[in-house]
Amino acid sequence: MFKTDDKIIEICMAISFLIVTMYGVMMFFDPNYILSRYDSGTNPDEYTMLVFITWFGMFNLGAAAGIIYMGYKGLDRAYFAYVIPLLVLLIYWNLSPAEQSGNYTGVTLLSINLLALLIARYRSGFGNPFNIPKADQMWGVSDGITKGLLWLALIGQSVNVLIYIVDPGNLINNTGFLEMSANAQHFAFGMMLISIAWIITLLFQLRTGLSMTMVVVALVISTLWWVLAMNFLIANNFETEGGNMLLAVTININFFASLIIFFRNQSNF
Amino acid sequence: MIKNNDTITVIILVLISIVALIYGWMFFNGPSAEAFSNRIGGAEVGEAGYFWMRLIGVIYIALAIGNVYALLATPQECAVYYRAMITLTFFTFLRALWITMTNDESTTNLMPLIAQGLVWLGFLTVYTRSGQRIGTNITWA
Numbered sequence: 001m002f003k004t005d006d007k008i009i010e011i012c013m014a015i016s017f018l019i020v021t022m023y024g025v026m027m028f029f030d031p032n033y034i035l036s037r038y039d040s041g042t043n044p045d046e047y048t049m050l051v052f053i054t055w056f057g058m059f060n061l062g063a064a065a066g067i068i069y070m071g072y073k074g075l076d077r078a079y080f081a082y083v084i085p086l087l088v089l090l091i092y093w094n095l096s097p098a099e100q101s102g103n104y105t106g107v108t109l110l111s112i113n114l115l116a117l118l119i120a121r122y123r124s125g126f127g128n129p130f131n132i133p134k135a136d137q138m139w140g141v142s143d144g145i146t147k148g149l150l151w152l153a154l155i156g157q158s159v160n161v162l163i164y165i166v167d168p169g170n171l172i173n174n175t176g177f178l179e180m181s182a183n184a185q186h187f188a189f190g191m192m193l194i195s196i197a198w199i200i201t202l203l204f205q206l207r208t209g210l211s212m213t214m215v216v217v218a219l220v221i222s223t224l225w226w227v228l229a230m231n232f233l234i235a236n237n238f239e240t241e242g243g244n245m246l247l248a249v250t251i252n253i254n255f256f257a258s259l260i261i262f263f264r265n266q267s268n269f
Numbered sequence: 270m271i272k273n274n275d276t277i278t279v280i281i282l283v284l285i286s287i288v289a290l291i292y293g294w295m296f297f298n299g300p301s302a303e304a305f306s307n308r309i310g311g312a313e314v315g316e317a318g319y320f321w322m323r324l325i326g327v328i329y330i331a332l333a334i335g336n337v338y339a340l341l342a343t344p345q346e347c348a349v350y351y352r353a354m355i356t357l358t359f360f361t362f363l364r365a366l367w368i369t370m371t372n373d374e375s376t377t378n379l380m381p382l383i384a385q386g387l388v389w390l391g392f393l394t395v396y397t398r399s400g401q402r403i404g405t406n407i408t409w410a
Contacts, residue, residue: 212270223287223290224290226287227287227290227291227294228294231298231301234291234295234304234305235304259283266271267271269270
């Protein structure tokens, strides 16, 4: 697998896959369990926590899909450009809940995941991470629609980070079903960190060319997010009261843009 | 990457996958499962009911992933999968039809019946377009 005979790479990627899949399944399908493990007795609104944990779960499942894709197609630098900075940021992000709850399992497993990916990347022969080859053209594709959507993704993620810097409580305060608290704000901070990782990998692809691994990761995440949004609408009888228009637009654009990019480019990979 | 070259088949399988994911999560998630139960007649579900709904949700999600696998394989490799799915969706459609005809409360919402029927027709179309329908390959002369 991973188009390599190096068993160490395969073992490291298997470890990474197990960790992200375990967390993805737990967070997406049973967020109550994760919440109970980190309960410091100060959660004012469990529903808000559960929503954020579910969102984090879908990002883990997206990462797992990326590893499966690379298992067939070979390791991809763009995936490492996304997940290694993200893991560093998330270890930092996880320290505070770990200190509050005394549960360092998350920090430990994130660190093991980071170490496994660093070993796999080192042994894969990708070389210096800052030596980035330049593609023939921006994004490495000639398709104008794909380029436009990728620019939109880059601008959207950058705006998300800017909104957080200007108004950290924007996401929670403008979303009716989320309630502001210190814990909820910490999750919003985590969402911003994920945006930073996406900006890094998008900039990487802007220079080196489109990565189908990251398209698959994005497609899985955005499909799950769209499914969650559809269920929210169905459960609330299609009333949009309590929703967030900007968030709804983001979820829809993410989903349809990912679908379009995937289907316009899948035959080339 | 997608080995099925028939655009209609790809569209149908993608749509069914997305619908299956929506239903899967609906059955898995407590508030969504409760809303679904209310829509089809408001029967009391209870903890045991949620347990089984979650199991059905898992099956739906697995079938959604199965459809994605079907996209990544040639139609010839998917023949058994298509036949199994036609059988499954035909039985679920018949069941939905039976429930709609016999249960007075459920007739207020025809969505489950329509959805099951469309999914069955979808798989029939996919199977027919793959050119593997049993009988069409038999020479009677």
